[in-house]
Amino acid sequence: MPKQVHNNFSPSHRHFKPLRIVGKDPTERVNNFKALRFWLEEKGIKTKKVSDAPPSLAKDGFTHYFRMQCPHPNHGEDGIDADPSLEILLHREGWLKDICRVCDPTTNGERLELLKELLSDCDLVEINPSAPAPTTALPQPQRKPRPHHAPKKQGKKPEGCRLEDLFAFSPECLEVAKQLGWVNETTPDGKHFVKIPYKHPQDPDAIFYQKRLVLEAQIGVDKYIWSAGAPAKEILHGMDLALKMLEDVKVLFLCESPTDCVALMAMGFPTINCAGKGNVSAFKGLQGLIPADVQVVVWEEPDANGFAAKIAVMLQREVVCLKADETLLPAKDALRILQYFQGDLDAAREIVEEVLKKHSITVPPDVLTNLEAVLDLLKTYFRTFVKVKDHFYTILPLWVAHTYVAEIFPYTPYLLITSPVKQCGKTLLRNLLSAVSYNPLNADNASLAALFREIDRHAGKITILLDEVDRWLAHEDSENRQDFIGLLNTGYQKGNEYLRCERVKGGGFETKGYTVFCPKVIVGLSNLTDTVRDRSIIIEMERHNPHTDKLKRFPFPIQIAKDLDPDTYSLVQRIVKRLNVIFSAPVVVVCMETARDVVV
Known part of the structure; x- marks a missing residue:
């Protein structure tokens, strides 16, 4: 697939801009962008209201966005986008960008062609305005797309979770996962799962396994299970590779998810994770193992208030809290941030570094002293x-x-x-x-x-x-x-x-x-x-x-x-976060x- 198709709206590949809202000035383009949403509604396509673009995209010139139903027939598990998840963003110059957080990134080119076909009779949008002819033929959908609301017919997919599916969007993540000891396994009845190794900081020869059973959370289905006897509150993942990386990189990320650990390591950040925020006490085992000149950064998700403060107390050292706030980042999970940028490690690393620099806060080991401040x-x-x-x-x-x-x-x-x-x-x-x-x-x-x-x-x-x-x-x-x-x-x-x-x-x-x-x-x-x-x-x-x-x-x-x-703004954010x-x-x-x- 040509690179300009895979990143068809990426700010770093602006030479190919296949869709643009008509309008002589920004005000007219915004009005036409809002009108486009109503045009889609009249076509029977569900949408959500127009909002301001998040800060992570506003810095690249995007001003507004709305969500619509994804037209790709292979969207999600059943091909039906009941809750509109395809984001359509408006650049200040009129160009449109589409982002679907559910579809496989390899389908971006097909989705673009479907969007062009859908908007071909819309007077509010220009198709391929002044675009150069691509050097390679654009990939076409394998079959004529059905209406977005029609259920798709498909053969039975392999059940469970495999490394190649989990990290399909990023060969670098797949390689890191293999370095960390992740392996594919199969149950006797043919269901796939991924086996993830954890170690005890004080007993590195003892290895315990966490099994990931499904690619995404499913109602009534466990996502992870432990092998028998695993002391979840005492063991960590990624420790050996992260401590080795600290020889060259003087920053260490701590998080709660093994997939986020892989994504952050692929971006170049040494990372160690515990088995979920409920097992934060496992980080106590890192006392004495982290060099004094290393900055410890805690990746704290929105529903994990106090995660960083607990780690600071356990390690008895100052840590930096990077709150994974979706008003600042494309997603709360490092893995989904990388998916959002379609596997572009540089783009994902850049936004993480920006939020770390501008919006993180320092948490001392004694949080009571921070109250006075x-x-x-x-x-x-x-x-x-x-x-x-x-x-x-x-x-x-x-x-x-x-x-x-x-x-x-x-x-x-x-x-x-x-x-x-x-x-x-x-x-x-x-x-x-x-x-x-x-x-x-x-x-x-x-x-x-x-x-x-x-x-x-x-x-x-x-x-x-x-x-x-x-x-x-x-x-x-x-x-x-x-x-x-x-x-x-x-x-x-x-x-x-x-x-x-x-x-x-x-x-x-x-x-x-x-x-x-x-x-x-x-x-x-x-x-x-x-x-x-x-x-x-x-x-x-x-x-x-x-x-x-x-x-x-x-x-x-x-x-x-x-x-x-x-x-x-910085003062208000520091006060509320602290x-x-x-x-x-x-x-x-x-x-x-x-x-x-x-x-x-």
């Missing part, structure tokens, strides 16, 4: 953007930190932001708090019913920010005011429920209790009742003097990095619970 960051953050009395610069960081552990304590103090006159920065402070508090929800336009249901849905693990509460308090005797005051009177104490009458099927009503306990920010000019004020820390704002108070502008809402200048790391560490939770018991 992040509180200082928060103090700087508030001083930069808003004018309040000096002692509030100490109170605000502490209140933000408490939103991350509020469920540990029996009470949560509200933050009541008020001022004697308008235009003192109340909404600005609300926005600053929203950017750094835990799981924030700006509920300015929410109905009261939506508000208590949303708190109950999150079981209190949410921070509610209410601006312009005067609209709920406008009429002294209104039912809305009384209900709102009732919610606030109830929601400061854990275990209290807000009772409502709910209509039931068949007629009639029943009483239902809703959990309304959570941290809340309340903004407004009106005087609240004494009971609500007693449950609140009252922040009275002052109008700042633009000539003497040099404050920076803070835009809101923050949807993407471009809404903030680089320094401010707070997540700190308060997910077991040692910190224990300290908080101890403090609670002493106080209570």
Whole structure:
């Protein structure tokens, strides 16, 4: 297959651009791109809404994308893309890029031809605009494609998992896996699986095997099983090769997945993995084996908060946490990042290095010492953007930190932001708090019913920010005011429920209790009742003097990095990531619970 077909939309191969949105300027092209999505819907092809391109692709000039059903007949297991997964991206110059995270990368050329055929009668898209004739004939689909929704007929595929299938997109990954001792095996009934060796750091002669049974997770089917007697909490994979690579490369990645270990090693990063985040204690065996001049980087997936902090404590050394955030990376898994770049090791390594350089955070072995540092960051953050009395610069960081552990304590103090006159920065402070508090929800336009249901849905693990509460308090005797005051009177104490009458099927009503306990920010000019004020820390704002108070502008809402200048965006990200790391560490939770018991 010609290289320009395999990377038909890659930024590094811009000499071949087969699809382009028509339009004289970027605004017209974006409008036509949105119209293309509706054109596809009219053709019976499911799509998802147009969104801004992720930062990892925005740096290459892509501005927007939407998802559509993949037209390739060999998509996934059954050829049906029920949940649209083919991403169509728009470059600022009008070129289109397609990315399917499900299809085999070797089908890219066929999928391109199917897209051309599909869009051939669409006036919004140019096909092969000014494209040079390819030096090799483009591969054609083997058979006439069926409609995207039609089930495909195929022979029975070999069941299970094989190395050649798992790493079909990357010969380099296949070679690394073989170096690490991965081998194909077959069960007596003919099912394939891959055998992966793990070793005990203190007993390198003892080898234990993990068996990968399926290529992708399947409902009701185990993905991995262990050979009998394997002590999963004590053994590691990739250790021998990684320690050897450290002779030339002074950085070591630690992760939880063997396939990510292979992908990162193929990119050139020495990597060791444990058998899943639940077996993080296995890394304790690396104490004394990692040279002091090596930087330890922990690949932490979004659902593994505290993974890096635990490793720092176990190794008793500082580590760098690279949060595999899908707003910064194409995927949370290193293997899928490499698949996303169609096996291009240089492109995958480049984006990993970029995120490591710009967005990683340092985690000390004693995470409690890091809490003081992040509180200082928060103090700087508030001083930069808003004018309040000096002692509030100490109170605000502490209140933000408490939103991350509020469920540990029996009470949560509200933050009541008020001022004697308008235009003192109340909404600005609300926005600053929203950017750094835990799981924030700006509920300015929410109905009261939506508000208590949303708190109950999150079981209190949410921070509610209410601006312009005067609209709920406008009429002294209104039912809305009384209900709102009732919610606030109830929601400061854990275990209290807000009772409502709910209509039931068949007629009639029943009483239902809703959990309304959570941290809340309340903004407004009106005087609240004494009971609500007693449950609140009252922040009275002052109008700042633009000539003497040099404050920076803070835009809101923050949807993407471009809404903030680089320094401010970096500061917000560092604060949020550090707070997540700190308060997910077991040692910190224990300290908080101890403090609670002493106080209570």
